[in-house]
Amino acid sequence: MVIYSFRHFFASNCLAHGIPITDVAEWMGHKSIGVTFKIYRHLMPGSISSAAQILNLNLALAA
Known part of the structure; x- marks a missing residue:
């Protein structure tokens, strides 16, 4: 294994366990979250549907 492999392992695990991409991008030293994204x-395929469910739930509670 090389150092790059450890970096990739770290970032992958962070994102797979719900750590915000903004934090991971900062820790990785990326100039923008666009690079990280x-x-x-591919590690965040359900993030848009999860966000939609949260928003729908909050809108339903507010009504």
Whole structure:
């Protein structure tokens, strides 16, 4: 294993366990979250549907 493999392992595990991509991008030293998202977006396939469910729930409670 090389150092890059450990970095990738770290970032992958953080995102897979729900740590915000903004935090991971900062820890990885990426200049923007766009870089992080481009590399690791495959680890967050349900993030949009999860966000939609949370918003729908909150809107239903507010009504």
